[in-house]
Amino acid sequence: MSGWLWAFLILAGLLAAAWAFRAAGTAVTKNRPYFRDMPFTVAFGYMVAVAAVAGGLWLWFQPGAVFFRWAVQFFVAAAIAAFLFRLVGRHVGPGVTRKAFRQMPLTASFGILAILVYAILAIFAPVLAPYGQSEVVGTVNMLPGGNPATGGDPAHPLGTDQIGRDLLSRLIYGAQNTVGIAFATTCIAFFLGGSLGFLAAIIGGWFDNILARLVDVLMAIPSLIFALLLMTIASAWAGSQQWQLTLYMVFIIAVIDSTRVFRLARAVGQNIVVMDYIEAAKLRGEGLGYLIFKEVLPNATAPLLAEFGLRFCFVFLTIAALSFLGVGIQPPLADWGTMVRDLAQFINFAAFSPLAAALPLMAAGAIALLTVAVNFVVDWMLHRSSGLKD
Amino acid sequence: MAEPLLKIRNLTLEGRSDEEWTQIVNGVDLDLHKGEVLGLIGESGAGKSTIGLAAMGFTRDGVRISDGSVEFDGIDLVNARMSVKRRLLGKRIAYVAQSAAASFNPAHKLIDQHTEAPVRHDVMSRKESEADAMELYAKLRLPNPEEIGFRFPHQVSGGQLQRAMTAMAMSCRPDLIIFDEPTTALDVTTQIEVLTAIRDIVEQFGTAAIYITHDLAVVAQMADRIKVLFRGDEVEEASTREMLDTPQEDYTRSLWAVRSFERPAKPAPTADAVPVISVSGIDASYGKTQVLHDVSFDIHEARTVAVVGESGSGKSTAARCITGLLPPTNGVIRLDGRDLPLDYRKRSKEQLRQVQMIYQMADTALNPRKTIGQILGRPIEFYRDIKGRARRREVEKLLDEVELPASEYIDRLPSELSGGQKQRIGIARALAAEPRFIICDEVTSALDQLVAESILKLLARLQDERKLSYMFITHDLATVRAIADEVVVMKDGEVVEQGPKTEMFTPPHHPYTDLLLSSVPEMDPDWLNRLLDERGRENIGDAAVDKMG
Numbered sequence: 001m002s003g004w005l006w007a008f009l010i011l012a013g014l015l016a017a018a019w020a021f022r023a024a025g026t027a028v029t030k031n032r033p034y035f036r037d038m039p040f041t042v043a044f045g046y047m048v049a050v051a052a053v054a055g056g057l058w059l060w061f062q063p064g065a066v067f068f069r070w071a072v073q074f075f076v077a078a079a080i081a082a083f084l085f086r087l088v089g090r091h092v093g094p095g096v097t098r099k100a101f102r103q104m105p106l107t108a109s110f111g112i113l114a115i116l117v118y119a120i121l122a123i124f125a126p127v128l129a130p131y132g133q134s135e136v137v138g139t140v141n142m143l144p145g146g147n148p149a150t151g152g153d154p155a156h157p158l159g160t161d162q163i164g165r166d167l168l169s170r171l172i173y174g175a176q177n178t179v180g181i182a183f184a185t186t187c188i189a190f191f192l193g194g195s196l197g198f199l200a201a202i203i204g205g206w207f208d209n210i211l212a213r214l215v216d217v218l219m220a221i222p223s224l225i226f227a228l229l230l231m232t233i234a235s236a237w238a239g240s241q242q243w244q245l246t247l248y249m250v251f252i253i254a255v256i257d258s259t260r261v262f263r264l265a266r267a268v269g270q271n272i273v274v275m276d277y278i279e280a281a282k283l284r285g286e287g288l289g290y291l292i293f294k295e296v297l298p299n300a301t302a303p304l305l306a307e308f309g310l311r312f313c314f315v316f317l318t319i320a321a322l323s324f325l326g327v328g329i330q331p332p333l334a335d336w337g338t339m340v341r342d343l344a345q346f347i348n349f350a351a352f353s354p355l356a357a358a359l360p361l362m363a364a365g366a367i368a369l370l371t372v373a374v375n376f377v378v379d380w381m382l383h384r385s386s387g388l389k390d
Numbered sequence: 391m392a393e394p395l396l397k398i399r400n401l402t403l404e405g406r407s408d409e410e411w412t413q414i415v416n417g418v419d420l421d422l423h424k425g426e427v428l429g430l431i432g433e434s435g436a437g438k439s440t441i442g443l444a445a446m447g448f449t450r451d452g453v454r455i456s457d458g459s460v461e462f463d464g465i466d467l468v469n470a471r472m473s474v475k476r477r478l479l480g481k482r483i484a485y486v487a488q489s490a491a492a493s494f495n496p497a498h499k500l501i502d503q504h505t506e507a508p509v510r511h512d513v514m515s516r517k518e519s520e521a522d523a524m525e526l527y528a529k530l531r532l533p534n535p536e537e538i539g540f541r542f543p544h545q546v547s548g549g550q551l552q553r554a555m556t557a558m559a560m561s562c563r564p565d566l567i568i569f570d571e572p573t574t575a576l577d578v579t580t581q582i583e584v585l586t587a588i589r590d591i592v593e594q595f596g597t598a599a600i601y602i603t604h605d606l607a608v609v610a611q612m613a614d615r616i617k618v619l620f621r622g623d624e625v626e627e628a629s630t631r632e633m634l635d636t637p638q639e640d641y642t643r644s645l646w647a648v649r650s651f652e653r654p655a656k657p658a659p660t661a662d663a664v665p666v667i668s669v670s671g672i673d674a675s676y677g678k679t680q681v682l683h684d685v686s687f688d689i690h691e692a693r694t695v696a697v698v699g700e701s702g703s704g705k706s707t708a709a710r711c712i713t714g715l716l717p718p719t720n721g722v723i724r725l726d727g728r729d730l731p732l733d734y735r736k737r738s739k740e741q742l743r744q745v746q747m748i749y750q751m752a753d754t755a756l757n758p759r760k761t762i763g764q765i766l767g768r769p770i771e772f773y774r775d776i777k778g779r780a781r782r783r784e785v786e787k788l789l790d791e792v793e794l795p796a797s798e799y800i801d802r803l804p805s806e807l808s809g810g811q812k813q814r815i816g817i818a819r820a821l822a823a824e825p826r827f828i829i830c831d832e833v834t835s836a837l838d839q840l841v842a843e844s845i846l847k848l849l850a851r852l853q854d855e856r857k858l859s860y861m862f863i864t865h866d867l868a869t870v871r872a873i874a875d876e877v878v879v880m881k882d883g884e885v886v887e888q889g890p891k892t893e894m895f896t897p898p899h900h901p902y903t904d905l906l907l908s909s910v911p912e913m914d915p916d917w918l919n920r921l922l923d924e925r926g927r928e929n930i931g932d933a934a935v936d937k938m939g
Contacts, residue, residue, distance in 0.1 A: 033469075036471060037471060037472040275754045275755075275757075276749040276751065276754045276755035277754065277755055277756055277757040279715065279747075280747065280749070280755060280819070282715075282734070283713055283714075283715070283734055283742060283745075283746075283747065284742060284768075284769060284772060284773075284823070285737075285739050285742045285772070286772070295757055298757070298759035298760070299757065299758065299759055301759075
């Protein structure tokens with residue numbers, strides 16, 4: 001009961017504060033329209049933000065809030081890194097990128113920075129990783145932190161897994177495997193879905209109908225379950241050949257995801273093909289290839305790029321999920337999804353040993369960070385392309 | 391003299407482009423008394439719509455009032471609280487937008503949208519407002535005034551919607567209405583009906599109005615005074631008669647002179663000449679609805695045939711048949727006396743090259759992601775197999791020909807061009823194929839009058855130089871008078887009348903041609919009155935078209 005009372009009191013306090021805030025703002029700024037015409041809801045929003053900051057400060061000083069402090073520290077570090085990166089970008093490099101960096105929000109520069117770091121890690125994994133990805137190098141289940149007093153070892157700053165492999169190395173190799181495969185899969189999905197979608201939009205008629213209904217059928221089956229089903233069949237075909245199974249997985253996910261790309265490409269394409277310039281090109285006698293790649297595609301890049309970013313995240317998560325379920329990337333190859341699954345039981349220790357719980361969270365965090373980073377960049381690109389249209 | 395209802399002093403507006411604020415209206419003064427109608431005219435970009443909105447104390451996103459004052463009945467609208475403005479807008483100041491179709495909410499019935507303002511502002515109860523709406527609908531001569539309000543916006547025609555919008559603006563009996571190009575998107579016969587309705591109702595209720603338009607003939611009918619704007623500056627202001635008879639400034643005179651362009655009619659072709667394009671007896675249909683009935687006309691070398699008619703008369707469909715996009719179900723199309731395959735996919739490259747098209751909306755006719763050099767270069771390469779440097783030289787030649795400095799424009803994107811310049815690129819693209827015959831589909835209707843005139847002159851010059859034949863689709867009879875040699879009048883997918891221009895503009899006419907001709911506004915402030923006296927209110931606009939059956 002007192003919980004309800006508290007909630008009510010806090011709400012009433014916030015409402016009163018919001019009213020006072022607006023009144024004070026109007027008085028102090030001498031009737032400036034910003035405060036004078038401010039809707040009450042906006043003033044309330046400001047007060048909620050203030051309350052949230054105060055609550056955050058209080059939480060920071062609670063001894064048990066280890067993860068919160070980590071998150072805040074990481075957030076601040078990321079913001080500073082993004083800011084510095086943008087600063088560098090504004091003063092170094094060719095004019096085009098410098099101009100782009102000048103108009104870039106902090107989120108986008110963080111996204112680009114994170115993607116760059118991931119790309120470098122993935123490409124130079126063999127050089128950067130201190131150990132091999134399947135090399136058993138130390139005691140099992142060593143905690144991260146590198147401090148012997150808390151059960152770590154300076155030689156393995158992020159600890160070791162359940163059979164004693166170095167987690168830092170496995171995270172770096174995981175970038176190569178998981179991200180590399182996801183990227184390839186997304187590219188195939190886009191090539192397939194994009195070209196078929198545009199073709200359907202241009203040709204129309206029965207061709208469009210058959211293709212669209214086929215895609216509807218594929219889309220009607222829940223994608224993860226469909227992928228699981230096909231992967232089970234594929235693992236029977238592949239037999240003991242691990243690389244074959246990975247190849248099958250790439251194609252299965254590419255085909256399933258290409259249906260979404262097809263939908264988008266078709267919808268965007270249909271809006272473009274009714275334009276007079278397409279009619280002019282048709283009347284000129286241009287072929288299908290020219291129409292798709294020279295007339296339609298350049299006008300569809302903005303939505304397709306945005307979809308590419310999102311689709312990449314989904315593919316990436318699907319691979320991680322399949323690996324987590326045991327049918328994706330096969331051991332001993334390092335993969336973030338598999339790593340989360342293998343270390344998952346440590347999450348139970350979160351209450352009394354945050355360092356132990358961090359073991360599965362590192363791989364999960366790597367997935368989350370990349371997803372967020374890609375979306376930041378995509379949002380910015382979308383914003384920019386829609387701004388250019390006006 | 392009494393204090394004006396609306397007093398605008400030194401109004402300065404800024405617009406944001408590329409993160410910078412640039413001035414778009416440079417200190418305009420304006421006075422409007424009760425019951426007076428002021429016409430604001432100018433080309434696009436003159437700032438007339440922006441001023442119209444600022445008169446309500448409103449600016450679009452990315453526009454701000456940087457200086458000056460707007461006083462409505464003693465209330466300072468620039469600095470007024472939002473709540474004060476909210477009490478005024480809709481009640482004492484109303485706005486009628488250019489496109490009623492886009493301004494009505496398609497999900498609500500007309501009457502629901504009509505009664506919203508009076509009920510909100512406590513002027514009338516819902517019941518009273520509904521009854522009042524019907525009365526207004528009747529005054530505006532809408533058919534079935536009792537019933538029409540209960541329809542959705544898509545269930546009434548464009549002209550009716552525009553009148554319903556005017557009725558809605560009148561719902562609270564405002565002191566001031568701002569009309570922003572209310573008839574620009576309408577056919578002439580519909581326009582005349584809307585104009586009559588607006589004028590009658592403004593006179594009856596003694597409402598003050600600002601009438602924004604780029605059409606001089608329209609403003610001459612509507613306004614007591616006219617203010618001419620050019621790029622955010624006032625050029626001059628005078629009473630309508632004074633302004634029409636004795637314009638003071640050069641710019642105003644150039645606006646007035648636009649309609650005087652008229653090329654002399656060419657001598658009739660010899661009897662044995664083979665027409666470049668000959669359309670004979672074509673029928674066409676969209677699905678099961680037949681839209682063209684037995685259409686025939688010939689177009690001879692270096693001559694212009696204007697195809698005239700209202701929207702839905704089938705003139706654009708006829709063009710689609712000739713290009714082969716919509717193969718006719720019946721009939722023959724000949725190019726230089728030889729049969730042309732009806733489907734464009736079956737035509738040879740050479741046949742496709744001979745027939746080119748220029749579109750109404752240059753915005754959608756040019757691929758926004760390609761530079762001018764690419765847009766013009768492609769047909770040159772495609773048809774004439776000219777590549778690389780030679781291709782670029784050809785593009786430069788073409789740009790010269792459409793009077794655009796080549797070095798400046800060749801690497802630009804269409805979005806960096808003005809409307810008139812885009813249309814010139816559209817013309818250049820058609821020329822790039824070196825055709826014999828060009829279809830011009832409403833090429834000037836989206837342009838300002840001065841720009842439109844320059845495009846017409848360009849087309850006329852190119853015709854003389856290259857012996858081009860034009861099929862000129864338009865609903866604007868002034869354009870026909872300017873450029874056509876022969877005229878084809880279409881209605882409901884049929885050719886009503888055709889013949890040389892001189893014949894078409896001298897009576898006797900087919901009744902439909904007569905109606906079209908008489909509906910074109912003239913630059914005489916008494917024109918509308920005279921016409922109404924002659925024909926009566928029952929015999930104009932859609933009503934008259936319907937009577938013809």
